[in-house]
Amino acid sequence: MTGIGPQEAVEALNDIEHIVQRVRQSRIYDISSQIMIAAGVLVVAGNLANFVVPRYAGFIWVAVNVLTVASAAALSTTGAKMPGVQTFDFRVLGAFMLFYGFGILSTVVLGHFGPRELGAFWSIYFMLFYCLAGLWFGRAFTAMGLAIIVLTLIGYFFVEGAAFLLWMAAVNGGGLILSGLWMRRI
Numbered sequence: 001m002t003g004i005g006p007q008e009a010v011e012a013l014n015d016i017e018h019i020v021q022r023v024r025q026s027r028i029y030d031i032s033s034q035i036m037i038a039a040g041v042l043v044v045a046g047n048l049a050n051f052v053v054p055r056y057a058g059f060i061w062v063a064v065n066v067l068t069v070a071s072a073a074a075l076s077t078t079g080a081k082m083p084g085v086q087t088f089d090f091r092v093l094g095a096f097m098l099f100y101g102f103g104i105l106s107t108v109v110l111g112h113f114g115p116r117e118l119g120a121f122w123s124i125y126f127m128l129f130y131c132l133a134g135l136w137f138g139r140a141f142t143a144m145g146l147a148i149i150v151l152t153l154i155g156y157f158f159v160e161g162a163a164f165l166l167w168m169a170a171v172n173g174g175g176l177i178l179s180g181l182w183m184r185r186i
Contacts, residue, residue: 028137031076033183038071040176047119047169051162057115061122069096099129116164120156123172124149144179148172 004012046064050057073093103125107113113121127145134142148171155167 029140029183032133032137032141033180034075035072036176036180036183038075039068040173040178040180042068042071042173043176044169044173047165047173051165051169054115054162065100069093072096116156119164119168120152123152123168127152140179140183144175144182148175148179151175 042064046060049060053060076092103122106125107118107121111117111121127149130145130148131142134140134145151171152168155164155171159167
């Protein structure tokens with residue numbers, strides 16, 4: 001009976017580590033895609049509701065943001081757990097709170113943004129973090145974030161009036177849904 005040599009053992013361990021990394025990334029993409037689709041549906045609904053009843057925009061967006069955080073928590077804590085893949089914990093909740101806190105400070109306290117500026121800011125602000133996530137989890141996040149940022153800016157500068165809300169429903173919400181579906185194929 002012949003054993004394997006040291007070099008073959010190292011190669012086998014490297015192959016196993018490579019497979020583990022790919023499975024881990026696949027699981028991260030799976031959870032992320034579900035969260036992105038849910039967030040996209042909520043953003044589409046928020047923009048359409050804001051288009052129909054602009055008087056309630058503040059309530060609409062608070063509800064959308066609370067539901068987005070709740071759906072992210074629910075989706076990341078359900079399903080099969082896998083060693084080495086972080087799920088939603090209190091640090092993530094703290095990150096969401098800091099994220100929203102800084103956004104509110106920037107838009108309400110420092111910026112005094114109007115509705116159009118708020119629509120563009122929050123989309124770009126969220127996508128900044130998708131781009132940053134791409135540094136750790138793969139280029140797909142960065143590509144999606146940059147595409148949505150560019151389309152948001154096009155809408156901000158070239159789409160007039162209330163049609164901007166419909167543009168944002170398609171670009172931001174639709175972009176999140178499409179990118180979530182695209183990630184399921186990776």
